[in-house]
Amino acid sequence: MTTLQAGGLCQRIGGRTVLDEVSLSVGPGEILGLIGPNGAGKSTLVRALLGQSRPDRGAVLLGGQPVRSLSARACARQIAYVPQRPPDGFPVTVFDTCLLGRTPYMGTRPRAGDIAVVESVLDRLDLAGLAFRTMDALSGGERQRVMLARALAQQTPLIVLDEPTSALDIGNQLATLRLLADEVRVRGVGVIVAIHDLSLAARFSTRIALLHEGRLVAEGPWKTALTPQTIRQTYGVEAEIGQLRDAPVIAPFEVRA
Numbered sequence: 560m561t562t563l564q565a566g567g568l569c570q571r572i573g574g575r576t577v578l579d580e581v582s583l584s585v586g587p588g589e590i591l592g593l594i595g596p597n598g599a600g601k602s603t604l605v606r607a608l609l610g611q612s613r614p615d616r617g618a619v620l621l622g623g624q625p626v627r628s629l630s631a632r633a634c635a636r637q638i639a640y641v642p643q644r645p646p647d648g649f650p651v652t653v654f655d656t657c658l659l660g661r662t663p664y665m666g667t668r669p670r671a672g673d674i675a676v677v678e679s680v681l682d683r684l685d686l687a688g689l690a691f692r693t694m695d696a697l698s699g700g701e702r703q704r705v706m707l708a709r710a711l712a713q714q715t716p717l718i719v720l721d722e723p724t725s726a727l728d729i730g731n732q733l734a735t736l737r738l739l740a741d742e743v744r745v746r747g748v749g750v751i752v753a754i755h756d757l758s759l760a761a762r763f764s765t766r767i768a769l770l771h772e773g774r775l776v777a778e779g780p781w782k783t784a785l786t787p788q789t790i791r792q793t794y795g796v797e798a799e800i801g802q803l804r805d806a807p808v809i810a811p812f813e814v815r816a
């Protein structure tokens with residue numbers, strides 16, 4: 560199985576340091592929850608991990624190879640990506656959008672196996688009823704779930720998701736994270752998920768990476784990475800941390816004066 564490793568990533572954009580010596584890795588069977596306030600550098604880090612940008616310093620290795628040395632097809636066979644903002648809607652059906660996830664394996668046309676994978680993923684995400692609706696005729700949350708379906712159809716050992724639950728109601732947020740946890744448990748994939756909900760991040764991640772002003776300020780199990788001190792330091796809020804039915808609950812109360 561494939562491991563994604565980043566070492567010493569530094570990036571300056573517009574005269575500001577947005578990534579500062581960031582090192583992390585994710586391998587099979589892990590969910591790394593990437594958290595941090597707005598502007599902390601999560602999306603910038605995700606772009607570097609995917610080989611979509613070239614950091615000023617540091618390296619990203621995918622399966623031991625520099626990610627930017629791999630062809631788009633080789634990369635897409637190893638990492639699926641769910642973007643922060645699904646495309647606004649374009650007149651392509653949900654089915655064909657998911658079929659795009661099979662592109663790294665296809666010749667000029669899909670085979671029966673590709674169609675079967677897409678059908679099965681749409682069933683699993685309860686999207687079969689929308690299969691022949693076009694993307695521009697979907698709600699924001701439905702579009703976001705189709706992007707997740709496309710990533711699952713890609714059947715990669717790694718999945719990187721940038722705020723995949725931002726447009727979802729609480730039921731679909733929970734369903735999405737449970738589905739990722741199942742992928743990790745059943746298929747042994749490795750997941751990096753950037754997410755703002757600290758309770759869900761703590762509950763579903765095997766490790767948390769907390770970014771602040773481009774620096775990794777804490778990394779490890781949620782109980783050590785998410786403390787009242789680290790939350791105060793990064794978000795500027797006073798938070799209470801508790802548990803309900805064994806699930807962590809992290810509630811913000813006061814914004815620090």
Ligand SMILES: Nc1ncnc2c1ncn2[C@@H]1O[C@H](COP(=O)(O)OP(=O)(O)OP(=O)(O)O)[C@@H](O)[C@H]1O
Pocket residue numbers: 572573577595596597598599600601602603604
């Ligand atoms: N093209 C750009 N030009 C100038 N600044 C940029 C550019 N892209 C990103 N930045 C800045 O880099 C910083 C990190 O942005 P990034 O999108 O990685 O943050 P984030 O942690 O994903 O934030 P959010 O939670 O709001 O999505 C921000 O201050 C942002 O304004």
